[in-house]
Amino acid sequence: MEKRKLSFWEIWNMSFGFLGIQFGFALQNANTSRIFETLGAETDKLAVYWLAAPITGFVVQPIIGYLSDRTWTRLGRRRPYFLIGAILASIALLMMPNSPTLWMAVGTLWIMDSSINISMEPFRAFVGDNLPDNQRTLGFAMQSFFIGIGAVVGSALPWVFTNVIGISNTASEGVIPPSVKWSFYIGGFVFFLAVLWTVLKSKEYTPEELEAFEKAKQDRYPN
Structure with a gap:
């Protein structure tokens, strides 16, 4: 028993959600420092506020990896x-570009x-799991x-809004510019819709099927 070979478009669908994920990461990385400074952060303290990235990656990723290996729902194993x-x-x-205070922006990060x-x-x-x-x-x-596509488009979006569409890239003191706000709004929708596409268009094998695949593999390549 072997896993079914997927078509190009099936692999496209199961990977499409990464477009939204990287879109969100790109917006975060390119604009969060500017948001912090707009809300009053001192430049020499930005590194402290950015501790969220390495700490959450270090803590969240192994926990989610462990849990998703052991999760089975009607929606599947990974898709929930x-x-x-x-x-x-x-x-x-x-929420990020609408944070009224610095501490709320840091918490949102x-x-x-x-x-x-x-x-x-x-x-x-x-x-x-699937291939x-x-x-x-x-x-x-x-x-x-x-x-790559998500990183390029997400990073360039505020520039596009300002230089192509004509949305202002400046605002009064303590206010996030409209170009940044709209970039985050678009980013939120792109993130959700791209991941939703993968959730709806992809399937996952059942625990019994995965166990059968593993057993067949062991039978072919015994220790």
Whole structure:
């Protein structure tokens, strides 16, 4: 018994959510320092506020990886985490440029980074779960493609709003510019819709099927 070979578009669908994940990461990385400074952060303290990224990655990723390996629901094994993370991250993206105070913006960064990691970590295992060995390279390459597209478009979005559409990139003191706000609004919707596409268009094997695949593999390659 072997895993079914998936078509190009099936692999496209199961990887598409990474476009939204990286879109959110790119907006966060490119604009959060500016938001902090607008709300009164001192430049020499920005590194302290950014501790959210390495700490949440260090803590959240192994926990989510452990839990998703042991989760089985009607929605599947990995997809519940895709969806929960996308909902929380999208809300955080909508909240971030509307934070009234610095401490709320910092708290939102922690929520956003944790939520992005909740979605992202199971995506890596999704390839191993669903693809036969000879298609995994294509699966990871497809994820890398969407990571690149999301990073470029997400990082450039405020510039596009300002220089192409004509939305202002400046605002009064203590106010986030409209170009940044709209970028985060678009980012929230892109994140959620891209991940939702993968959730709705992809399927997962049942525990019994995965166990059968593993047993067949062991029978072919006994120790």
